[in-house]
Amino acid sequence: MLTQQDLQNKLIAQIPDLHNVIITDTSNGCGQSFDIVVVSNTFxxxxxxxxxxxxxxxxxxxxxxxxxxxxxxxxxxxWSKVVA
Incomplete structure (x- = not known):
């Protein structure tokens, strides 16, 4: 089963200039559905x-x-405009 931490660790390793990652398990903890927000100037x-x-x-x-x-x-x- 995948966890939010597994996904976060992989993104940290793979996406340069990563500023923020928000991962939500939308499957109530069973690790089958995720919504992810990634903030990086790589984009x-x-x-x-x-x-x-x-x-x-x-x-x-x-x-x-x-x-x-x-x-x-x-x-x-x-991102700064989204959270403002």
Missing amino acids: QGKNKLQRCRLVNNALKEEVAQIHAFSCKCFTMEE
């Missing part, structure tokens, strides 16, 4: 599809093991 100049592909590639093995996966990707500037 600068990339569209939404390119950003999600970076995250999906980083979590390729993990995503294959779960039922549902959603990610939202922001630069630090974009």
